[in-house]
Amino acid sequence: MNFKEELNKKSELINDLLKRYIRSQECPEKILNSSVEYSLMAGGKRIRPILIISTYELFREDIEKTFIFDVAMEMIHTFSLIHDDLPGIDNDDYRRGKLTNHKKFNEATAILAGDSLLNYAYNLVLNDIINNNEIKERKLQALYELSYGTDRMIAGEYVDTEYEGKEILSEYLEYIHKNKTGALIKASVKIGAILAGASQEDIDKLTIYAEKIGLAFQIKDDILSEIGDAKEIGKPVGNDKEREKCTYTTKYGLEKAQQILNEITNEAIEIISEFDNSEFLRELALYIANRNK
Amino acid sequence: MNFKEELNKKSELINDLLKRYIRSQECPEKILNSSVEYSLMAGGKRIRPILIISTYELFREDIEKTFIFDVAMEMIHTFSLIHDDLPGIDNDDYRRGKLTNHKKFNEATAILAGDSLLNYAYNLVLNDIINNNEIKERKLQALYELSYGTDRMIAGEYVDTEYEGKEILSEYLEYIHKNKTGALIKASVKIGAILAGASQEDIDKLTIYAEKIGLAFQIKDDILSEIGDAKEIGKPVGNDKEREKCTYTTKYGLEKAQQILNEITNEAIEIISEFDNSEFLRELALYIANRNK
Numbered sequence: 153m154n155f156k157e158e159l160n161k162k163s164e165l166i167n168d169l170l171k172r173y174i175r176s177q178e179c180p181e182k183i184l185n186s187s188v189e190y191s192l193m194a195g196g197k198r199i200r201p202i203l204i205i206s207t208y209e210l211f212r213e214d215i216e217k218t219f220i221f222d223v224a225m226e227m228i229h230t231f232s233l234i235h236d237d238l239p240g241i242d243n244d245d246y247r248r249g250k251l252t253n254h255k256k257f258n259e260a261t262a263i264l265a266g267d268s269l270l271n272y273a274y275n276l277v278l279n280d281i282i283n284n285n286e287i288k289e290r291k292l293q294a295l296y297e298l299s300y301g302t303d304r305m306i307a308g309e310y311v312d313t314e315y316e317g318k319e320i321l322s323e324y325l326e327y328i329h330k331n332k333t334g335a336l337i338k339a340s341v342k343i344g345a346i347l348a349g350a351s352q353e354d355i356d357k358l359t360i361y362a363e364k365i366g367l368a369f370q371i372k373d374d375i376l377s378e379i380g381d382a383k384e385i386g387k388p389v390g391n392d393k394e395r396e397k398c399t400y401t402t403k404y405g406l407e408k409a410q411q412i413l414n415e416i417t418n419e420a421i422e423i424i425s426e427f428d429n430s431e432f433l434r435e436l437a438l439y440i441a442n443r444n445k
Numbered sequence: 446m447n448f449k450e451e452l453n454k455k456s457e458l459i460n461d462l463l464k465r466y467i468r469s470q471e472c473p474e475k476i477l478n479s480s481v482e483y484s485l486m487a488g489g490k491r492i493r494p495i496l497i498i499s500t501y502e503l504f505r506e507d508i509e510k511t512f513i514f515d516v517a518m519e520m521i522h523t524f525s526l527i528h529d530d531l532p533g534i535d536n537d538d539y540r541r542g543k544l545t546n547h548k549k550f551n552e553a554t555a556i557l558a559g560d561s562l563l564n565y566a567y568n569l570v571l572n573d574i575i576n577n578n579e580i581k582e583r584k585l586q587a588l589y590e591l592s593y594g595t596d597r598m599i600a601g602e603y604v605d606t607e608y609e610g611k612e613i614l615s616e617y618l619e620y621i622h623k624n625k626t627g628a629l630i631k632a633s634v635k636i637g638a639i640l641a642g643a644s645q646e647d648i649d650k651l652t653i654y655a656e657k658i659g660l661a662f663q664i665k666d667d668i669l670s671e672i673g674d675a676k677e678i679g680k681p682v683g684n685d686k687e688r689e690k691c692t693y694t695t696k697y698g699l700e701k702a703q704q705i706l707n708e709i710t711n712e713a714i715e716i717i718s719e720f721d722n723s724e725f726l727r728e729l730a731l732y733i734a735n736r737n738k
Binding site: 266275309313 | 561563564
Protein backbone atom coordinates (compact mmCIF):
# COMPACT_ATOMS: atom_id res chain seq x y z
CA MET A 153 0.00 0.00 0.00
CA ASN A 154 1.52 3.34 -0.99
CA PHE A 155 1.29 6.48 1.16
CA LYS A 156 -1.78 7.97 -0.55
CA GLU A 157 -3.69 4.70 -0.26
CA GLU A 158 -2.81 4.35 3.41
CA LEU A 159 -3.76 7.98 4.06
CA ASN A 160 -7.15 7.45 2.43
CA LYS A 161 -7.71 4.20 4.25
CA LYS A 162 -6.97 5.83 7.60
CA SER A 163 -9.15 8.79 6.76
CA GLU A 164 -12.03 6.41 5.92
CA LEU A 165 -11.48 4.61 9.20
CA ILE A 166 -11.83 7.89 11.11
CA ASN A 167 -15.02 8.71 9.19
CA ASP A 168 -16.47 5.32 10.11
CA LEU A 169 -15.52 5.81 13.77
CA LEU A 170 -17.09 9.26 13.87
CA LYS A 171 -20.33 7.92 12.40
CA ARG A 172 -20.65 5.57 15.38
CA TYR A 173 -20.93 8.55 17.69
CA ILE A 174 -23.50 10.59 15.81
CA ARG A 175 -26.41 11.19 18.12
CA SER A 176 -30.17 10.84 17.95
CA GLN A 177 -32.25 12.81 15.48
CA GLU A 178 -35.30 11.88 17.61
CA CYS A 179 -35.01 14.10 20.65
CA PRO A 180 -35.78 17.70 21.61
CA GLU A 181 -32.21 18.76 20.67
CA LYS A 182 -32.31 16.96 17.27
CA ILE A 183 -31.32 20.06 15.28
CA LEU A 184 -28.32 20.59 17.57
CA ASN A 185 -27.29 17.01 16.84
CA SER A 186 -27.77 17.55 13.10
CA SER A 187 -25.60 20.63 13.24
CA VAL A 188 -22.86 18.70 15.08
CA GLU A 189 -23.08 15.93 12.47
CA TYR A 190 -22.96 18.47 9.63
CA SER A 191 -19.62 19.90 10.75
CA LEU A 192 -18.15 16.63 11.96
CA MET A 193 -18.78 14.93 8.59
CA ALA A 194 -17.89 17.94 6.41
CA GLY A 195 -14.87 16.14 5.00
CA GLY A 196 -11.80 17.18 6.93
CA LYS A 197 -8.41 15.65 6.28
CA ARG A 198 -8.48 13.91 9.70
CA ILE A 199 -4.78 14.69 10.15
CA ARG A 200 -4.93 14.75 13.95
CA PRO A 201 -6.46 11.29 14.58
CA ILE A 202 -4.30 9.92 11.74
CA LEU A 203 -1.31 11.20 13.72
CA ILE A 204 -2.55 9.46 16.88
CA ILE A 205 -2.93 6.14 15.05
CA SER A 206 0.29 6.41 13.06
CA THR A 207 2.39 7.33 16.09
CA TYR A 208 0.83 4.44 18.01
CA GLU A 209 1.75 2.14 15.11
CA LEU A 210 5.43 2.93 15.59
CA PHE A 211 5.17 0.79 18.72
CA ARG A 212 2.11 -1.46 18.55
CA GLU A 213 -0.41 -2.88 16.09
CA ASP A 214 -3.65 -2.95 18.16
CA ILE A 215 -4.75 0.50 17.01
CA GLU A 216 -8.33 -0.04 18.26
CA LYS A 217 -7.01 1.08 21.67
CA THR A 218 -6.68 4.59 20.23
CA PHE A 219 -10.19 4.77 18.72
CA ILE A 220 -11.95 6.74 21.46
CA PHE A 221 -9.16 9.32 21.38
CA ASP A 222 -9.29 9.51 17.58
CA VAL A 223 -12.95 10.43 17.85
CA ALA A 224 -12.47 12.85 20.75
CA MET A 225 -9.58 14.62 19.01
CA GLU A 226 -11.55 15.15 15.80
CA MET A 227 -14.54 16.39 17.82
CA ILE A 228 -12.40 18.97 19.59
CA HIS A 229 -10.80 20.04 16.31
CA THR A 230 -14.27 20.43 14.78
CA PHE A 231 -15.46 22.47 17.78
CA SER A 232 -12.56 24.85 17.22
CA LEU A 233 -13.41 25.29 13.53
CA ILE A 234 -17.11 25.98 14.23
CA HIS A 235 -16.27 28.65 16.81
CA ASP A 236 -13.46 30.22 14.74
CA ASP A 237 -15.85 30.69 11.83
CA LEU A 238 -18.45 32.54 13.95
CA PRO A 239 -19.39 36.14 13.04
CA GLY A 240 -17.84 37.30 16.34
CA ILE A 241 -14.47 35.78 15.40
CA ASP A 242 -13.45 35.16 11.75
CA ASN A 243 -16.94 35.58 10.25
CA ASP A 244 -16.35 33.02 7.50
CA ASP A 245 -19.18 31.85 5.25
CA TYR A 246 -17.44 28.83 3.77
CA ARG A 247 -15.21 26.06 5.03
CA ARG A 248 -14.06 23.13 2.89
CA GLY A 249 -16.39 24.35 0.14
CA LYS A 250 -19.49 24.08 2.33
CA LEU A 251 -21.42 26.69 4.27
CA THR A 252 -20.02 27.20 7.75
CA ASN A 253 -22.15 25.91 10.62
CA HIS A 254 -23.69 29.27 11.56
CA LYS A 255 -24.57 29.99 7.90
CA LYS A 256 -26.15 26.56 7.41
CA PHE A 257 -27.98 26.66 10.79
CA ASN A 258 -27.77 29.83 12.86
CA GLU A 259 -25.42 31.49 15.31
CA ALA A 260 -26.96 30.11 18.51
CA THR A 261 -26.86 26.59 17.09
CA ALA A 262 -23.23 26.97 16.00
CA ILE A 263 -22.11 28.27 19.41
CA LEU A 264 -23.87 25.44 21.24
CA ALA A 265 -22.82 22.77 18.71
CA GLY A 266 -19.20 23.76 19.34
CA ASP A 267 -19.74 23.69 23.11
CA SER A 268 -21.43 20.32 22.85
CA LEU A 269 -18.62 18.80 20.76
CA LEU A 270 -15.90 20.00 23.11
CA ASN A 271 -17.69 18.66 26.16
CA TYR A 272 -18.85 15.41 24.55
CA ALA A 273 -15.26 14.54 23.66
CA TYR A 274 -14.47 14.41 27.39
CA ASN A 275 -17.69 12.59 28.19
CA LEU A 276 -16.88 9.82 25.69
CA VAL A 277 -13.31 9.26 26.84
CA LEU A 278 -14.27 9.35 30.54
CA ASN A 279 -17.00 6.80 29.90
CA ASP A 280 -14.44 4.59 28.18
CA ILE A 281 -11.91 4.95 31.01
CA ILE A 282 -14.49 4.13 33.68
CA ASN A 283 -15.88 1.07 31.91
CA ASN A 284 -12.69 -0.40 30.52
CA ASN A 285 -9.78 -1.24 32.74
CA GLU A 286 -7.20 -1.61 29.98
CA ILE A 287 -4.29 0.86 29.98
CA LYS A 288 -6.29 3.11 32.32
CA GLU A 289 -3.32 5.14 33.54
CA ARG A 290 -2.11 5.75 30.00
CA LYS A 291 -5.56 6.85 28.93
CA LEU A 292 -5.78 9.27 31.84
CA GLN A 293 -2.41 10.75 30.92
CA ALA A 294 -3.50 10.96 27.27
CA LEU A 295 -6.73 12.72 28.23
CA TYR A 296 -4.73 15.22 30.24
CA GLU A 297 -2.60 15.89 27.14
CA LEU A 298 -5.78 16.42 25.13
CA SER A 299 -7.03 18.97 27.66
CA TYR A 300 -3.67 20.73 27.76
CA GLY A 301 -3.42 20.91 23.96
CA THR A 302 -6.97 22.26 23.77
CA ASP A 303 -6.17 24.90 26.38
CA ARG A 304 -3.19 26.10 24.35
CA MET A 305 -5.16 25.97 21.09
CA ILE A 306 -7.84 28.28 22.52
CA ALA A 307 -5.18 30.69 23.82
CA GLY A 308 -3.51 30.71 20.39
CA GLU A 309 -6.80 31.40 18.66
CA TYR A 310 -7.40 34.25 21.08
CA VAL A 311 -4.05 35.92 20.44
CA ASP A 312 -4.53 35.46 16.68
CA THR A 313 -7.88 37.26 16.91
CA GLU A 314 -6.57 39.99 19.19
CA TYR A 315 -3.72 40.93 16.86
CA GLU A 316 -5.74 40.94 13.64
CA GLY A 317 -4.99 44.17 11.78
CA LYS A 318 -2.18 45.11 14.17
CA GLU A 319 1.57 45.22 13.74
CA ILE A 320 2.87 42.12 15.43
CA LEU A 321 6.19 41.03 16.90
CA SER A 322 7.62 37.85 15.40
CA GLU A 323 7.61 36.22 18.86
CA TYR A 324 3.82 36.66 18.91
CA LEU A 325 3.51 35.18 15.43
CA GLU A 326 5.48 32.18 16.65
CA TYR A 327 3.28 31.94 19.75
CA ILE A 328 0.12 31.95 17.64
CA HIS A 329 1.36 29.24 15.31
CA LYS A 330 2.78 27.11 18.09
CA ASN A 331 -0.52 27.16 19.94
CA LYS A 332 -3.38 27.71 17.51
CA THR A 333 -2.49 24.87 15.14
CA GLY A 334 0.53 23.28 16.75
CA ALA A 335 -0.93 22.43 20.15
CA LEU A 336 -3.44 19.81 18.95
CA ILE A 337 -0.98 18.34 16.44
CA LYS A 338 1.57 17.97 19.22
CA ALA A 339 -1.10 16.52 21.53
CA SER A 340 -2.05 13.97 18.84
CA VAL A 341 1.48 12.64 18.50
CA LYS A 342 1.96 12.57 22.29
CA ILE A 343 -1.36 10.78 22.80
CA GLY A 344 -0.40 8.09 20.29
CA ALA A 345 2.97 7.61 21.98
CA ILE A 346 1.55 7.61 25.53
CA LEU A 347 -1.21 5.11 24.69
CA ALA A 348 1.41 2.81 23.14
CA GLY A 349 3.52 2.97 26.29
CA ALA A 350 6.50 4.66 24.61
CA SER A 351 9.53 5.60 26.72
CA GLN A 352 9.94 9.20 27.86
CA GLU A 353 12.95 9.51 25.55
CA ASP A 354 10.87 8.45 22.56
CA ILE A 355 7.99 10.72 23.58
CA ASP A 356 10.42 13.66 23.73
CA LYS A 357 11.79 12.96 20.25
CA LEU A 358 8.31 12.54 18.80
CA THR A 359 7.26 15.79 20.44
CA ILE A 360 9.96 17.63 18.48
CA TYR A 361 8.78 15.96 15.25
CA ALA A 362 5.23 17.06 16.10
CA GLU A 363 6.29 20.65 16.77
CA LYS A 364 8.01 20.79 13.38
CA ILE A 365 5.09 19.42 11.38
CA GLY A 366 2.63 21.56 13.35
CA LEU A 367 4.51 24.70 12.37
CA ALA A 368 4.84 23.40 8.78
CA PHE A 369 1.09 22.79 8.68
CA GLN A 370 0.31 26.37 9.65
CA ILE A 371 2.87 27.95 7.30
CA LYS A 372 1.43 25.86 4.45
CA ASP A 373 -2.06 27.03 5.45
CA ASP A 374 -0.83 30.62 5.32
CA ILE A 375 0.66 30.07 1.86
CA LEU A 376 -2.51 28.40 0.57
CA SER A 377 -4.63 31.21 2.01
CA GLU A 378 -2.69 33.64 -0.15
CA ILE A 379 -1.99 31.76 -3.39
CA GLY A 380 -4.04 28.54 -3.18
CA ASP A 381 -6.81 27.54 -5.55
CA ALA A 382 -10.04 28.78 -3.91
CA LYS A 383 -11.93 25.83 -5.39
CA GLU A 384 -9.47 23.31 -3.96
CA ILE A 385 -9.27 24.77 -0.47
CA GLY A 386 -13.00 25.53 -0.33
CA LYS A 387 -12.84 29.15 0.78
CA PRO A 388 -11.83 32.48 -0.77
CA VAL A 389 -8.09 33.22 -0.98
CA GLY A 390 -6.45 36.56 -0.13
CA ASN A 391 -8.71 37.06 2.93
CA ASP A 392 -5.80 37.13 5.35
CA LYS A 393 -4.08 39.96 3.52
CA GLU A 394 -7.29 41.95 3.27
CA ARG A 395 -7.92 41.56 7.02
CA GLU A 396 -4.28 42.42 7.73
CA LYS A 397 -4.08 39.12 9.53
CA CYS A 398 -0.59 38.34 10.70
CA THR A 399 0.68 35.20 9.00
CA TYR A 400 4.02 33.83 7.80
CA THR A 401 3.36 35.14 4.31
CA THR A 402 2.19 38.63 5.33
CA LYS A 403 5.11 38.86 7.80
CA TYR A 404 7.98 37.31 5.81
CA GLY A 405 6.77 37.25 2.21
CA LEU A 406 5.96 34.21 0.16
CA GLU A 407 9.48 33.16 -0.79
CA LYS A 408 10.91 33.25 2.72
CA ALA A 409 7.83 31.45 4.10
CA GLN A 410 8.32 28.65 1.55
CA GLN A 411 11.98 28.42 2.51
CA ILE A 412 11.16 28.06 6.23
CA LEU A 413 8.55 25.45 5.36
CA ASN A 414 11.11 23.36 3.45
CA GLU A 415 13.68 23.61 6.23
CA ILE A 416 11.43 22.50 9.06
CA THR A 417 9.93 19.71 6.97
CA ASN A 418 13.43 18.34 6.40
CA GLU A 419 14.17 18.61 10.12
CA ALA A 420 10.97 16.72 10.96
CA ILE A 421 11.89 13.94 8.51
CA GLU A 422 15.35 13.65 10.01
CA ILE A 423 13.98 13.15 13.53
CA ILE A 424 11.26 10.66 12.61
CA SER A 425 13.71 8.61 10.55
CA GLU A 426 15.36 7.50 13.80
CA PHE A 427 12.32 5.27 14.40
CA ASP A 428 11.70 1.92 12.72
CA ASN A 429 8.56 1.66 10.58
CA SER A 430 8.33 5.44 10.33
CA GLU A 431 7.82 5.65 6.58
CA PHE A 432 4.21 6.80 6.85
CA LEU A 433 5.09 9.62 9.26
CA ARG A 434 7.94 10.69 6.96
CA GLU A 435 5.58 10.80 4.00
CA LEU A 436 3.01 12.63 6.12
CA ALA A 437 5.50 15.43 6.79
CA LEU A 438 6.03 15.78 3.03
CA TYR A 439 2.28 15.62 2.39
CA ILE A 440 1.67 18.47 4.87
CA ALA A 441 4.29 20.61 3.09
CA ASN A 442 3.14 19.81 -0.45
CA ARG A 443 -0.67 19.58 -0.24
CA ASN A 444 -2.75 21.92 -2.36
CA LYS A 445 -5.73 22.11 0.04
CA MET B 446 -23.72 29.23 63.10
CA ASN B 447 -27.09 29.89 61.50
CA PHE B 448 -27.94 29.05 57.89
CA LYS B 449 -27.19 32.47 56.45
CA GLU B 450 -23.82 32.62 58.16
CA GLU B 451 -22.91 29.15 56.94
CA LEU B 452 -24.05 30.00 53.41
CA ASN B 453 -21.88 33.13 53.37
CA LYS B 454 -18.93 31.27 54.83
CA LYS B 455 -19.18 28.59 52.15
CA SER B 456 -19.60 31.17 49.42
CA GLU B 457 -16.45 32.96 50.65
CA LEU B 458 -14.60 29.65 50.66
CA ILE B 459 -15.53 29.10 47.00
CA ASN B 460 -14.39 32.63 46.12
CA ASP B 461 -11.04 31.97 47.79
CA LEU B 462 -10.67 28.67 45.94
CA LEU B 463 -11.46 30.27 42.59
CA LYS B 464 -8.88 32.99 43.18
CA ARG B 465 -6.19 30.29 43.43
CA TYR B 466 -6.84 29.33 39.83
CA ILE B 467 -6.84 32.75 38.22
CA ARG B 468 -4.23 32.76 35.52
CA SER B 469 -1.35 34.97 34.50
CA GLN B 470 -1.87 38.53 33.40
CA GLU B 471 1.65 38.43 31.96
CA CYS B 472 1.29 36.39 28.79
CA PRO B 473 0.13 36.91 25.20
CA GLU B 474 -3.42 35.82 26.16
CA LYS B 475 -3.58 38.12 29.21
CA ILE B 476 -6.81 39.82 28.15
CA LEU B 477 -8.46 36.43 27.70
CA ASN B 478 -7.42 35.59 31.26
CA SER B 479 -8.76 38.93 32.52
CA SER B 480 -12.06 38.25 30.84
CA VAL B 481 -12.26 34.80 32.45
CA GLU B 482 -11.47 36.34 35.84
CA TYR B 483 -14.08 39.07 35.32
CA SER B 484 -16.92 36.59 34.87
CA LEU B 485 -15.65 34.06 37.38
CA MET B 486 -15.44 36.67 40.14
CA ALA B 487 -18.65 38.55 39.21
CA GLY B 488 -20.33 37.52 42.44
CA GLY B 489 -22.44 34.45 41.78
CA LYS B 490 -24.28 32.66 44.57
CA ARG B 491 -21.95 29.63 44.19
CA ILE B 492 -24.95 27.33 44.74
CA ARG B 493 -23.47 24.43 42.74
CA PRO B 494 -20.13 24.05 44.58
CA ILE B 495 -21.96 24.72 47.87
CA LEU B 496 -24.15 21.74 46.98
CA ILE B 497 -21.08 19.58 46.31
CA ILE B 498 -19.56 20.48 49.69
CA SER B 499 -22.80 20.24 51.67
CA THR B 500 -23.74 16.87 50.20
CA TYR B 501 -20.23 15.61 50.95
CA GLU B 502 -20.64 16.83 54.54
CA LEU B 503 -23.60 14.51 55.05
CA PHE B 504 -21.02 11.71 55.07
CA ARG B 505 -17.56 13.11 55.78
CA GLU B 506 -15.79 16.16 57.20
CA ASP B 507 -12.65 16.39 55.03
CA ILE B 508 -14.25 18.71 52.47
CA GLU B 509 -10.88 19.67 50.95
CA LYS B 510 -11.22 16.50 48.88
CA THR B 511 -14.02 18.23 46.95
CA PHE B 512 -12.12 21.47 46.26
CA ILE B 513 -10.96 20.78 42.71
CA PHE B 514 -14.52 19.82 41.74
CA ASP B 515 -15.94 22.93 43.44
CA VAL B 516 -13.70 25.04 41.23
CA ALA B 517 -14.37 23.02 38.07
CA MET B 518 -18.14 23.13 38.60
CA GLU B 519 -18.20 26.90 39.06
CA MET B 520 -15.98 27.32 35.98
CA ILE B 521 -18.38 25.29 33.86
CA HIS B 522 -21.38 27.18 35.24
CA THR B 523 -19.63 30.46 34.42
CA PHE B 524 -18.83 29.27 30.87
CA SER B 525 -22.53 28.56 30.35
CA LEU B 526 -23.52 32.05 31.53
CA ILE B 527 -20.98 33.80 29.27
CA HIS B 528 -22.18 31.89 26.20
CA ASP B 529 -25.89 32.25 27.04
CA ASP B 530 -25.49 36.01 27.25
CA LEU B 531 -23.88 36.27 23.77
CA PRO B 532 -25.59 38.35 21.06
CA GLY B 533 -26.18 35.12 19.08
CA ILE B 534 -28.11 33.57 21.98
CA ASP B 535 -29.84 35.71 24.66
CA ASN B 536 -28.10 38.99 23.78
CA ASP B 537 -28.07 40.23 27.37
CA ASP B 538 -26.16 43.36 28.37
CA TYR B 539 -26.22 42.84 32.13
CA ARG B 540 -25.78 39.92 34.50
CA ARG B 541 -25.72 40.27 38.30
CA GLY B 542 -25.74 44.04 37.84
CA LYS B 543 -22.52 44.07 35.82
CA LEU B 544 -21.91 44.24 32.10
CA THR B 545 -21.94 40.83 30.47
CA ASN B 546 -18.58 39.51 29.26
CA HIS B 547 -19.05 40.42 25.59
CA LYS B 548 -20.18 43.97 26.53
CA LYS B 549 -17.23 44.48 28.88
CA PHE B 550 -14.71 42.92 26.46
CA ASN B 551 -15.93 41.88 23.01
CA GLU B 552 -17.70 38.99 21.35
CA ALA B 553 -14.61 37.05 20.27
CA THR B 554 -13.16 37.32 23.78
CA ALA B 555 -16.43 36.16 25.36
CA ILE B 556 -16.73 33.13 23.06
CA LEU B 557 -13.14 32.08 23.72
CA ALA B 558 -13.31 32.85 27.46
CA GLY B 559 -16.28 30.48 27.70
CA ASP B 560 -14.47 27.82 25.70
CA SER B 561 -11.38 28.25 27.84
CA LEU B 562 -13.31 27.90 31.12
CA LEU B 563 -15.13 24.76 30.01
CA ASN B 564 -11.92 23.11 28.89
CA TYR B 565 -9.80 24.31 31.80
CA ALA B 566 -12.24 22.73 34.26
CA TYR B 567 -11.36 19.32 32.80
CA ASN B 568 -7.67 20.14 32.64
CA LEU B 569 -7.60 21.01 36.35
CA VAL B 570 -9.45 17.92 37.54
CA LEU B 571 -7.44 15.60 35.28
CA ASN B 572 -4.22 17.09 36.59
CA ASP B 573 -5.44 16.46 40.14
CA ILE B 574 -6.45 12.87 39.38
CA ILE B 575 -3.11 12.07 37.74
CA ASN B 576 -0.99 13.57 40.49
CA ASN B 577 -2.97 12.50 43.52
CA ASN B 578 -3.79 8.87 44.15
CA GLU B 579 -6.47 9.46 46.79
CA ILE B 580 -10.02 8.35 45.90
CA LYS B 581 -8.99 8.17 42.25
CA GLU B 582 -11.89 5.96 41.13
CA ARG B 583 -14.43 8.18 42.87
CA LYS B 584 -12.93 11.27 41.26
CA LEU B 585 -13.10 9.65 37.82
CA GLN B 586 -16.75 8.76 38.37
CA ALA B 587 -17.42 12.30 39.63
CA LEU B 588 -15.72 13.82 36.57
CA TYR B 589 -17.88 11.65 34.34
CA GLU B 590 -20.98 13.01 36.14
CA LEU B 591 -19.70 16.54 35.55
CA SER B 592 -19.31 15.85 31.83
CA TYR B 593 -22.74 14.24 31.63
CA GLY B 594 -24.44 17.13 33.47
CA THR B 595 -22.70 19.61 31.20
CA ASP B 596 -23.84 17.70 28.11
CA ARG B 597 -27.45 17.84 29.29
CA MET B 598 -27.13 21.51 30.30
CA ILE B 599 -25.98 22.45 26.78
CA ALA B 600 -28.84 20.44 25.22
CA GLY B 601 -31.34 22.18 27.53
CA GLU B 602 -29.97 25.59 26.62
CA TYR B 603 -30.28 24.68 22.94
CA VAL B 604 -33.93 23.62 23.21
CA ASP B 605 -34.70 26.74 25.25
CA THR B 606 -33.22 28.90 22.50
CA GLU B 607 -34.91 26.97 19.70
CA TYR B 608 -38.40 27.38 21.17
CA GLU B 609 -38.10 31.08 22.00
CA GLY B 610 -41.20 32.81 20.67
CA LYS B 611 -42.92 29.54 19.79
CA GLU B 612 -45.88 27.74 21.30
CA ILE B 613 -44.40 24.96 23.39
CA LEU B 614 -45.65 21.64 24.73
CA SER B 615 -45.40 21.29 28.50
CA GLU B 616 -43.20 18.21 28.06
CA TYR B 617 -40.66 20.45 26.31
CA LEU B 618 -40.87 23.02 29.07
CA GLU B 619 -40.11 20.26 31.55
CA TYR B 620 -37.23 19.04 29.37
CA ILE B 621 -35.72 22.51 29.24
CA HIS B 622 -35.90 23.02 33.00
CA LYS B 623 -34.69 19.54 33.82
CA ASN B 624 -31.63 20.01 31.62
CA LYS B 625 -30.76 23.68 31.37
CA THR B 626 -30.64 24.39 35.10
CA GLY B 627 -31.34 21.02 36.65
CA ALA B 628 -28.52 19.01 35.10
CA LEU B 629 -25.63 20.80 36.83
CA ILE B 630 -27.50 21.03 40.13
CA LYS B 631 -28.11 17.29 39.99
CA ALA B 632 -24.49 16.68 38.99
CA SER B 633 -23.32 18.77 41.98
CA VAL B 634 -25.26 16.68 44.50
CA LYS B 635 -24.16 13.43 42.85
CA ILE B 636 -20.51 14.54 42.77
CA GLY B 637 -20.62 15.35 46.50
CA ALA B 638 -22.15 11.96 47.28
CA ILE B 639 -19.80 10.00 44.98
CA LEU B 640 -16.66 11.68 46.35
CA ALA B 641 -17.82 10.87 49.90
CA GLY B 642 -18.29 7.20 48.96
CA ALA B 643 -22.07 7.19 49.58
CA SER B 644 -24.02 4.00 48.92
CA GLN B 645 -25.99 3.69 45.67
CA GLU B 646 -29.20 3.85 47.68
CA ASP B 647 -28.18 7.15 49.24
CA ILE B 648 -27.01 8.51 45.88
CA ASP B 649 -30.42 7.66 44.40
CA LYS B 650 -32.30 9.45 47.19
CA LEU B 651 -30.05 12.49 46.96
CA THR B 652 -30.57 12.56 43.19
CA ILE B 653 -34.31 12.96 43.71
CA TYR B 654 -33.68 15.79 46.20
CA ALA B 655 -31.41 17.41 43.60
CA GLU B 656 -34.01 17.10 40.84
CA LYS B 657 -36.59 18.81 43.03
CA ILE B 658 -34.40 21.74 44.05
CA GLY B 659 -33.14 22.07 40.48
CA LEU B 660 -36.67 22.49 39.20
CA ALA B 661 -37.47 24.82 42.11
CA PHE B 662 -34.44 26.92 41.26
CA GLN B 663 -35.57 27.42 37.67
CA ILE B 664 -39.21 28.15 38.57
CA LYS B 665 -38.00 30.74 41.07
CA ASP B 666 -35.77 32.25 38.37
CA ASP B 667 -38.79 32.44 36.06
CA ILE B 668 -40.84 34.18 38.76
CA LEU B 669 -38.04 36.65 39.56
CA SER B 670 -37.58 37.38 35.85
CA GLU B 671 -41.18 38.52 35.75
CA ILE B 672 -41.80 40.22 39.09
CA GLY B 673 -38.38 40.50 40.76
CA ASP B 674 -36.64 43.72 41.69
CA ALA B 675 -34.40 44.61 38.72
CA LYS B 676 -31.89 46.20 41.07
CA GLU B 677 -31.70 43.08 43.25
CA ILE B 678 -31.40 40.55 40.42
CA GLY B 679 -29.06 42.76 38.40
CA LYS B 680 -30.86 42.65 35.06
CA PRO B 681 -34.09 44.03 33.58
CA VAL B 682 -37.32 42.20 34.47
CA GLY B 683 -40.11 41.31 32.05
CA ASN B 684 -37.65 40.35 29.29
CA ASP B 685 -38.92 36.76 29.10
CA LYS B 686 -42.50 37.86 28.43
CA GLU B 687 -41.37 40.34 25.82
CA ARG B 688 -39.32 37.68 24.02
CA GLU B 689 -42.23 35.21 24.32
CA LYS B 690 -39.80 32.93 26.10
CA CYS B 691 -41.43 29.82 27.42
CA THR B 692 -41.18 29.74 31.21
CA TYR B 693 -43.26 28.43 34.11
CA THR B 694 -44.83 31.85 34.57
CA THR B 695 -45.61 32.52 30.90
CA LYS B 696 -46.97 28.96 30.54
CA TYR B 697 -48.90 28.51 33.83
CA GLY B 698 -49.29 32.03 35.20
CA LEU B 699 -47.70 33.41 38.33
CA GLU B 700 -50.02 31.90 40.93
CA LYS B 701 -49.82 28.34 39.63
CA ALA B 702 -46.02 28.62 39.22
CA GLN B 703 -45.70 29.70 42.86
CA GLN B 704 -47.88 26.78 43.93
CA ILE B 705 -45.71 24.25 42.06
CA LEU B 706 -42.62 25.86 43.59
CA ASN B 707 -43.99 25.41 47.12
CA GLU B 708 -44.99 21.80 46.50
CA ILE B 709 -41.67 20.60 45.13
CA THR B 710 -39.73 22.49 47.80
CA ASN B 711 -41.69 20.61 50.46
CA GLU B 712 -41.03 17.32 48.68
CA ALA B 713 -37.30 18.07 48.57
CA ILE B 714 -37.26 18.84 52.29
CA GLU B 715 -39.05 15.61 53.06
CA ILE B 716 -36.47 13.52 51.19
CA ILE B 717 -33.39 15.24 52.60
CA SER B 718 -34.75 14.98 56.15
CA GLU B 719 -34.13 11.23 56.00
CA PHE B 720 -30.41 12.00 56.33
CA ASP B 721 -28.64 12.92 59.57
CA ASN B 722 -27.00 16.35 59.66
CA SER B 723 -29.11 17.53 56.74
CA GLU B 724 -30.23 20.82 58.26
CA PHE B 725 -28.16 22.95 55.90
CA LEU B 726 -29.53 21.20 52.80
CA ARG B 727 -33.08 21.60 54.16
CA GLU B 728 -32.52 25.31 54.67
CA LEU B 729 -30.92 25.53 51.22
CA ALA B 730 -34.11 24.21 49.60
CA LEU B 731 -36.06 26.95 51.40
CA TYR B 732 -33.48 29.56 50.45
CA ILE B 733 -33.78 28.62 46.78
CA ALA B 734 -37.56 28.99 46.92
CA ASN B 735 -37.57 32.25 48.90
CA ARG B 736 -34.58 34.21 47.58
CA ASN B 737 -35.18 37.61 46.01
CA LYS B 738 -32.25 37.52 43.57
